[in-house]
Amino acid sequence: MTDSTQYSAMERPVITVQQGKLQGIFEDNVLGSRYLAFKGIPFAAPPVGELRFKDPKPPASWEGIRDASKNADVSIQLQTLPFSSIIGSEDCLYLNVYIPHNIYRTTRNPVMVFIHGGAFLVGNGNDINKRPDYLMAKDVILVSINYRLGALGFLNIGHEEVSGNQGLKDQVAALKWIKENIEIFGGDPNNITIFGVSAGGLSSHLLMMSPLSKGLFHKAILQSGMAKCFWAIAENAEDKAFKLASILGNDSKNPSEVIKFLQTIPANNIIKAQYEVFTPQEARIANIPFGPSIDEKSTKPFLPYPLSQLFDNEIDIPVIVGCTSHEYIMFVKDTTQETLDTTYADLEVYVKKFTNLEDSKKIARLTEKVKEHYFHNKPPTKENIPSFIRCLSDIAFSIPVKSYVNDQRKKKRAPIYYYNFSYVGNEMNNTKYILNEMPMIGASHTDDMAYLFYQPIYKANDLEPPAIGTKDRDVLEILTTMWTNFAKTGNPTPAVDEYVTTIWPPATADSFNLLDIGDTLQLLTITDHSIFEDSEDL
Incomplete structure (x- = not known):
């Protein structure tokens, strides 16, 4: 200066x-x-x-x-x-x-x-x-x-x-x-x-x-x-x-x-x-x-x-891209049978929007495959709310992100780092339970924000940050360290430390790497395909 x-x-x-x-x-x-x-x-x-x-x-x-x-x-x-x-x-x-x-x-x-x-x-x-x-x-x-x-x-x-x-x-x-x-x-x-x-x-x-x-x-x-x-x-x-x-x-x-x-x-x-x-x-x-x-x-x-x-x-x-494990938890408005029936009936519209298909017969066939894959062709009930969450999370977030990473890794361009945030902690108590009716099944949309920003609105019972030695504090340190390392150098894990215990390599043409950020850091290699990728209708 x-x-x-x-x-x-x-x-x-x-x-x-x-x-x-x-x-x-x-x-x-x-x-x-x-x-x-x-x-x-x-x-x-x-x-x-x-x-x-x-x-x-x-x-x-x-x-x-x-x-x-x-x-x-x-x-x-x-x-x-x-x-x-x-x-x-x-x-x-x-x-x-x-x-x-x-x-x-x-x-x-x-x-x-x-x-x-x-x-x-x-x-x-x-x-x-x-x-x-x-x-x-x-x-x-x-x-x-x-x-x-x-x-x-x-x-x-x-x-x-x-x-x-x-x-x-x-x-x-x-x-x-x-x-x-x-x-x-x-x-x-x-x-x-x-x-x-x-x-x-x-x-x-x-x-x-x-x-x-x-x-x-x-x-x-x-x-x-x-x-x-x-x-x-x-x-x-x-x-x-x-x-x-x-x-x-x-x-x-x-x-x-x-x-x-x-x-x-x-x-x-x-x-x-x-x-x-x-x-x-x-x-x-x-x-x-x-x-x-x-x-x-x-x-x-x-x-x-x-x-x-x-x-x-x-x-x-360089890009970091990913999503939470159960994005759609946030969007569950209620668990009445009427809402479940309406959402089930809407699946065909979700499929159409996701695939951009115009052929009504192909859309119908693919929708039936979705119902079989996620719901086993059973009528919607409160017991299969997790299936709704998994299905709509995949359609609206997970599959598009995975598809993007898959496209980019094959181009051999700047590094692309792919993650899944699955940690369920105490910091996001607004979505810890779905309408207080069932236990949390995974990380909801925006849950990762609680470990990047101090959010007093969600801390009515305890305004203190997560204490050192708690798992919440570990995740806070992991996420802020990797995100800021990336901002500094373009590499989220140039080295390991007491919190970041795993080197996170980018997804490449040779290795479709994914880092799962949960109770521990797990480096995974993607091999499975979604029903959309495997469908002959696409």
Whole structure:
């Protein structure tokens, strides 16, 4: 660093980024020591008024010293747990930078950029529910970002004025800001790793494919979400845009008229109405009314071609990719017979979405094979809820991830590390039991997050981190060590230590390696095939 960008010696350090001066704050780490936080940093102009639905614009400069000790607003959304009230604001394009105390005066530190999940409808990158404490013990700089969600972030009306993927372009804008400014914080602009879970993992993968994000990052970690998942790309995006306008009172089919109309509607009304564009079946299966779409009509498209073509243009960087052992536990809403019957009847739709088959006879045959393989052709009952979870976890997550790794390992490109997170511990007590009715059978969707981030929302009974010597603490150390090793060097296990006891080799053309992260670390070699891979109908 030059003298002009040195951190101040006072308790509230001040640094200078391109837009002006920022004053951060030291915070205590639950694992001990401290870290320096700069919060609520604008990386783009507020997307309000005429900028609603538009591509992000550069942030304005400011005079004086901007207080960066508090979180800025999150993207406007329906509050989870339960969906009862609206939180956040359209003015949401802010990011947060966290620097471990022991490296904040040093330079060229590895940078990890966290992209939050939430089905592109909810969630945020602020540290209210996901604090960076665990990663701050591993000598990396962490940046967490916010981006537009729902219809405000993904409306695609098939016109260059509003062509979708605004939220993904927000992520690009954040990455550009990080690339241009992170050196001031002590970060290395040439060693940036993006990572996320669920929609955050998918976002990271789509960033690998987009021509807009080339050169902005150097490694990626895709957790429980990537572009081969059937839910990755929104279907009938233009129809849903017009349907949203109709629900809100405008039946025009003229894109320009609809855009102008929707720019006059209170954001709260749009957030409430966006859930109504789905049929009941679409709501059960797709769950993402407004998400990523092919935006070839944009003047600056994020996804200019179909995914099949974009896979071929994916940037060649080291990747960690995987999922949890029983992803679908999170999505079990209830265990009534009516719900079980409905889900069983929906299997044919899941199969169609997963395979992209159009031949109804082939879809029917494959659906019968699914019912035989997972349910032994028995009617759905509470006793075979684990079969539902295994089946839908495979279709929505596990098989697409495995297929992607299988494709990539044969190309002899940059290393790809494949994992399965199967550990069931005490940190994620929100999904430890399915509706408190049956014991946990494996790791649910997002359970791995509890060992990367300190999440006080899930620790109502004991706010302390896992104690040293417990299995939960072992897994915390294993996951944060491997993830940050990868960010530092591109290799999650350059050496073994007291926690990481196994070298994790990448999947290669010669060896389809998988690391199972459970009670112990187990290196496996994949040899089995799914019923979809073995089916003559595909």
